[in-house]
Amino acid sequence: DTGVSQNPRHKITKRGQNVTFRCDPISEHNRLYWYRQTLGQGPEFLTYFQNEAQLEKSRLLSDRFSAERPKGSFSTLEIQRTEQGDSAMYLCASAHDGGVTPLHFGNGTRLTVT
Amino acid sequence: QQPVQSPQAVILREGEDAVINCSSSKALYSVHWYRQKHGEAPVFLMILLKGGEQKGHEKISASFNEKKQQSSLYLTASQLSYSGTYFCGTEPTGANNLFFGTGTRLTVIP
Numbered sequence: 001d002t003g004v005s006q007n008p009r010h011k012i013t014k015r016g017q018n019v020t021f022r023c024d025p026i027s028e029h030n031r032l033y034w035y036r037q038t039l040g041q042g043p044e045f046l047t048y049f050q051n052e053a054q055l056e057k058s059r060l061l062s063d064r065f066s067a068e069r070p071k072g073s074f075s076t077l078e079i080q081r082t083e084q085g086d087s088a089m090y091l092c093a094s095a096h097d098g099g100v101t102p103l104h105f106g107n108g109t110r111l112t113v114t
Numbered sequence: 115q116q117p118v119q120s121p122q123a124v125i126l127r128e129g130e131d132a133v134i135n136c137s138s139s140k141a142l143y144s145v146h147w148y149r150q151k152h153g154e155a156p157v158f159l160m161i162l163l164k165g166g167e168q169k170g171h172e173k174i175s176a177s178f179n180e181k182k183q184q185s186s187l188y189l190t191a192s193q194l195s196y197s198g199t200y201f202c203g204t205e206p207t208g209a210n211n212l213f214f215g216t217g218t219r220l221t222v223i224p
Contacts, residue, residue: 035214041217042116042214042217043156048211050210056211091156100144100161100205103158103212105148105157107155
């Protein structure tokens with residue numbers, strides 16, 4: 001169990017650019033979540049995958065955000081035409097399927113949009 | 115759907131006790147508790163399922179009142195290592211995700 005891995009750890013980009021983050025979950029975990037966290041706030045739900053299927057997406061997520069999980073393994077989160085309001089920590093979490101199980105979080109990708 | 119936590123912040127001396135509350139407006143299936151230290155990922159503490167169960171982990175325990183859709187986290191004889199921000203994550207009935215509260219910042223001083 002090597003834990004949830006996220007890359008890159010930090011990303012600085014200019015407004016209007018596209019960015020992509022990667023998450024490698026714990027290998028036997030079927031469920032994968034993306035959250036966004038800003039300073040002083042709790043993690044805000046973005047989207048959820050069960051294997052390769054994206055089962056839920058927050059209504060707060062604009063069309064500029066898209067996530068994929070090809071083959072049910074790693075996942076990518078892409079933000080197009082970034083805005084300064086997108087600056088945040090993007091957290092990925094995975095969980096084992098089968099009932100209520102804890103989320104294991106990665107260390108996150110900190111995005112700064114200038 | 116975000117749960118409400120109280121208090122927002124608390125300062126304790128080593129050995130003192132604290133209670134953190136979490137309340138939801140939705141019918142809940144489960145409540146999770148996590149602790150996050152500055153610059154680190156949230157770390158799982160415990161899960162409570164509906165049924166009003168209570169769980170404990172060393173000197174940290176929690177309860178879940180499903181009628182009131184409320185959960186409380188109890189920290190007894192606090193240690194310096196307990197410092198951090200505590201989040202409750204609520205799983206509404208029929209949902210497949212967790213909604214996190216705004217957190218309670220706990221500081222334990224010598």
